[in-house]
Amino acid sequence: MASNDTTPGMSHTHGTPTVTAQVEGPKLSGPFLLRPADSCALVIFGASGDLTSRKLIPALYNLSCQELLPPGFAVLGFALSPMNDESFREHMCQRVKNSPEVLVFRQKLWDEFVHMLHYITADFADAAGYQQLGQRLHEMDQEHGTHGNRLFYLATSPSFYAPIAKNLAHHGLVSRRSGTAGWTRIIVEKPFGHDLESARRLDKVIHTVFDEEQVYRIDHYLGKETVQNILAFRFANSIIEPIWNRHYIDHVQITAAEMLGVEHRGTYYEEAGCLRDMFQNHLFQLMALVAMEPPVRHYGQSVRDRKADVLRAVMPISAQNLAEVAVRGQYGPVERQGKRVPGYRQEPDVAPDSSTETFAALKLLIDNWRWANVPFYLRSGKRLPQKLTLIAIEFKRVPHLFFSETPQDQVEPNVLTIRLQPDEGISLQLGAKMPGPEMYIRQMQMNFSYGDAFGEFPATAYETLLLDAMQGDQTLFNRSDAVELSWQILAPVLEAWQTTRAGTSFPNYAAGTWGPALADTLLARDGRAWKNTTTLPRFYVTEAGS
């Protein structure tokens, strides 16, 4: 009988020399840590919208297929589009059937799930809708055994967050403390405010109705397996922690690049821009996961405390040093293979003289013991050459060039690359001697690929996060102070860029390039360069000393 202890890794190449990591398969006798979720009713405000049919219902269906939903569970959609239970179920069935997010569509599994779906047609501002909601929830407690537990999901425009919260409280649909009447929790989709002031205002309203322990600010990025794996990689491997600091790490780069333009989101994007859309949430969360101190435990407040510490330690950007640490850009049109790719200003619902940034890069310093003088370079943009999200950790060069009397005149630093998409995995770039009589050192990669090690399972971010909310686990959700700290970091940049909107020389990068030249200057000034790819550069033999 075959052993189930280890499964050796398979050889895998990406056009460069590769050493494949050994991957251990799951152990049948290992602890299964899944905690039961509480029975509850999930109320989705804005249930006729895209998020519900594209992400939430497929995720709930997947959970149902795997028997991970609580024993008493039901969904109640609440939106203005006229539908009833039957038409809502039919609409969701069509979307789930064609969804790439579902494990597999099986009629018998859908039939088991579909009876949990309900819908009421109501206006978010209309009192009658909330009376109906209360009545339906009471009925669902009887029909589905949801025990008075309510999970409200705000899948609406942010402008409705405050009125919905107030209406829920006004109609007695919120219990501040869990007890015999059941618990109440609320999931709030990003964006959490538009700037520091609006985030504080939103929090104030929400906190008049809910305690912070009841608020789940969702950022689906944090539910991604590869993002959660940052914690596993850092804290489940004892060889990593000793070198994870200023003594060994030269700098950190975080890139979230999109190939697509703004598409149909012109109206939203004109108001938001790249900094609000990507930095305040996704990129700062990734930075916090990379830079945080070891938490005491995975559950509870520990992880969120340590992440908030990172954001608290980011050195404020001042108006004086803004130009040296912040770069903005906007893509312009380009002709490619006889086809014209529009610039941002030519996109639908975008002003022809728009000064909204579609690219941003920041250099941040984390002012604490671990990271003193280690820059974190963050960038994101639209219409870049490839869709790519990666974290590159460049280590310091070797202190002594032992090879100086050989043809090898320099040794490249080690780079650890965490690929969040595509080709999810982790690579470590190492120097190795090329075969032959001379001492030439070539960079090669040790590579761990999620696809090879764990197969191709569909994305599970919303499944993870919905289940966590039902379990009362806030670890992967944004806390009020972290949101506020993120806005605080960005506030000087947003303010300065707002006041100098007229002075921008947009567009300043062509669609399909890596952003404005100033973004390269941001690193070149420090003797560094962006990592634009996860593959290694070609190797050229050069004369020693040249």
Added chain:
Amino acid sequence: MELAIEKMDDVTVVILPGEELDANNAKEFKGDVGPLLQPQAKVVLDLSQLRFVDSSGLGSILSCLRQLNAAGGDLKLCGMSKPVRALFELVRMHRIFDIYTTRDEAVHAFQPE
């Protein structure tokens, strides 16, 4: 990977050789079984020789199911040993797949009632 293939009426039975389906051979399995996953195809995967499957092996079987399901076909599994069944249950895939004890039962399940 040498897959043994049998045709039983309009059902293709694929017998997985070897005792392991893991990161070492999951990709090869996917490549070899790929041509059999035609639109409307009825496929039974006989796992009776298998003693160990890891998550990449399971992912490759799931991938077959997804591919067939999207093209109007279906996949049924049979002959699971206890440890293999235990892994399917551990990762909660046992409800996603139609699992039968014997090959005949799996083939028969394709026939209309």
